[in-house]
Amino acid sequence: MSGPNLIERLKRGHGRYISGQNLEAIDPWIEVTPEGLPEVCRYLRDEPELRFDFLSCISGVDYFEKDPKKAEKTGWKPHMEVVYHLWSTVHRRSLVVKVLLPRWKDDEPGQLPEVPTVSDIWSTANWHEREVYDLSGVRFTGHPGLRRILCPEDWVGHPLRRDYEMPLEYHGIRGR
């Protein structure tokens, strides 16, 4: 099923959850609202003509420019993107699903934005979501064990955030 067809079908069933799309991009993507993500993902995995049964990767991308002068030219408002790269082992096709989140929940710095987990749909997501939580600072609600995976458990902050400050000291080790 080609891009426009897929979008049409998705919109018929789950139109209220599809908030954007770009089928001309190098990797065509659709944008899904956070609350509709589990339902859309389940549909993408189970629908016989789609069968996106393989989750390749989850990445967190922080859109935030520290420099106010540069920020004016960027053309986007500060936000957080969680990008899901899907692959169908049956039809050998790929699809990108994006979820746009505020950088902080309720615009309150320190409160991590939330998105429902998909670890019950693809088990790959379990570790990948832990990694995105650890490095990019996104809370996956309903995740069976959301804890840091690459950084130590007592690490402060999320390093792949653009406004992350390297700690000066960690257990007696000089940071800078």
Next chain:
Amino acid sequence: MATVDDPRIIEFDVRTDEMLVNMGPQHPSTHGVLRLVLRTDGEVVSEVVPHIGYLHRCAEKIGENLTPRQWIPYTDRMDYLAGMNMNLGWALTVEKLMNLQVPEKGRHLRVIIAEMNRIASHLVGMGAYGLDLGTFSPFLYAFREREKILDLFEEACGARLTYSYLTVGGATADLPRGWLQKCEGFLDQFLPVIDECHALLTTNSIFVKRAAGIGYLSPAMAIDYGCTGPVLRGSGVDQDLRRDGEACYTSMYDGYAFEIIVEKNGHYPQDHKYPAIPPEAVLGDCWHRFYVRMLEVRQSIDLVRQAIDRYSTATGSYGEPVKLTEKLPKGEAYLETEAPRGQMGFYIVSDGSSIPWRARARSSCFCNLSVAHELCRGALIADIPAIVGSLDIVMGEIDR
């Protein structure tokens, strides 16, 4: 397979208290600094929790501060046993974003180099797996041969482990004069060594007893956990990105004749002169994962031979690298390539400057290891190294 339910293993009066056992981070059979916390009851493991991150070097954060060509050396240090394949994965991703095609000669050069590195990587995988199971000599055989490949690489690019040879736009240099003859010479003398390795391990009855029927991974579970490479094909799933991947990757192998190494109807392709599958082995167990790797070595030899023929008749440039500070087009691209340990994915987001906004690496071993707790449940402690070793993980790639 020995499990809790096996009455031969558990005697009735030895049910003991549960005990937590730490395996690693400095355990000889965990392939780097991996820590496994085992919940055991006597000899039987009821739960395995892997702890990773000991080798985390913030590669993705560094990637946000360097141009793509400057990040190439950091990709070397991810899967340090297959640096060339990592270079290639990142280079192709950036080329996909820039819509750049490598000249024909450069394409064949990349096949030669990538497949040679696959051989070297699988040799370590094979040798180290032997070590995990307690036999030392296959390791020496494997490293003797790998050393010859490293010598060839050293001649081509000056480095033996972290090459940074394949880069955005092609390669940093052409192959030196006389290299192809040496490479062919190596392949000729290497072919009989594979039979020795099969005799040492594949058909060795002790090895078969240790690996066959252990750590069964079903195809559905392999897909669910995102397992790739020999781990996925060892479970009988017919997927290899060299054939099934995106056009910008598979075009590298256009016109090459090769068959995906996966079991169909009870036998593998190319099995005409290779040892038969032992009756104890079940599709999806440790033995099959190992066997797929061994057959892929043979497959890579054929591919290198074809590539040498094509490379020597191709004319034109081998592919000059792009400028170090070449501006990237605005946009994003994701590409997975078939590295020796599975599908290595790179994701680049660009805002139009020469430095990517985001550089992401999807590690194949990361996903392959995440299934370990399922494979180890109910196994004996002595089988844990056999199971984890059969996944052939490299911690540098998992922790990045």
